[in-house]
Amino acid sequence: MEKLAADRKDQVFDNKFCQKLAEEFNRSVGRAGSKALQATQVQGWFLNKFPASATKPTCVPTASQEKTSASEINVSVSEKRSAASEEKLFPLDTETKDMIPELEDLEFEAKSTKDFAWYDIALFLAHRRNRAGEVEVRVRFEGFGADEDEWVNVKKFIRQRSIPLESSQCKSVVEGDLVLCFREGNEEALHFDAHVLEVQRKQHDIRGCRCVFLVEYDHDQSQERVSLRRLSRRPKYF
Numbered sequence: 001m002e003k004l005a006a007d008r009k010d011q012v013f014d015n016k017f018c019q020k021l022a023e024e025f026n027r028s029v030g031r032a033g034s035k036a037l038q039a040t041q042v043q044g045w046f047l048n049k050f051p052a053s054a055t056k057p058t059c060v061p062t063a064s065q066e067k068t069s070a071s072e073i074n075v076s077v078s079e080k081r082s083a084a085s086e087e088k089l090f091p092l093d094t095e096t097k098d099m100i101p102e103l104e105d106l107e108f109e110a111k112s113t114k115d116f117a118w119y120d121i122a123l124f125l126a127h128r129r130n131r132a133g134e135v136e137v138r139v140r141f142e143g144f145g146a147d148e149d150e151w152v153n154v155k156k157f158i159r160q161r162s163i164p165l166e167s168s169q170c171k172s173v174v175e176g177d178l179v180l181c182f183r184e185g186n187e188e189a190l191h192f193d194a195h196v197l198e199v200q201r202k203q204h205d206i207r208g209c210r211c212v213f214l215v216e217y218d219h220d221q222s223q224e225r226v227s228l229r230r231l232s233r234r235p236k237y238f
């Protein structure tokens with residue numbers, strides 16, 4: 001019988017787990033060629049995501065500890081961030097960012113196994129190993145509730161967030177690039193991986209980029225002509 005890892009947050013901060021997670025990220029396709037991610041960065045990032053860290057109890061006011069007890073770990077970060085007492089709930093933010101300069105840029109997205117679309121991750125809830133010994137994490141998607149939580153394979157389906165493109169960056173998008181493309185369907189609009197097949201350069205005007213990008217979506221090979229506003233770039237292309 002498969003034994004699930006406990007979802008206690010103090011175990012999420014475990015050094016070995018963070019080291020493993022960093023290694024998984026560094027091996028993943030999305031990070032190829034990027035600067036290697038350190039375990040301390042992963043750990044710091046988790047500390048940032050889980051407001052009342054068990055590893056630094058003295059930093060956390062008693063009232064906050066009660067609010068963020070293990071029983072309430074399912075409350076998403078986005079909900080907490082909207083609270084009026086935000087500063088008190090996040091005593092580690094400033095300190096952690098000072099220690100690790102890159103940390104504030106460390107945001108992740110995950111690919112849903114349900115629709116193959118990528119979603120921003122609001123919260124890491126738990127971790128475990130699958131039968132192949134690979135690390136999986138349970139994630140809360142930004143803007144979604146607990147009933148949409150999913151177990152996601154870290155190596156294959158979690159990566160640093162894609163970055164929306166500015167008009168001035170359109171020249172950096174070339175044929176063959178992997179992009180995250182916002183596809184508007186009849187019922188829903190989702191972000192999918194796509195590759196750029198062709199770029200029609202146009203004169204920019206006061207509204208910015210008017211170039212047209214022909215993309216092919218990876219998951220169903222459908223093609224579409226889109227504007228720059230619909231595209232986000234993978235961090236490794238910067």
Ligand SMILES: [Zn+2]
Nearest residue numbers: 170209210211
């Ligand atoms: Zn352009």
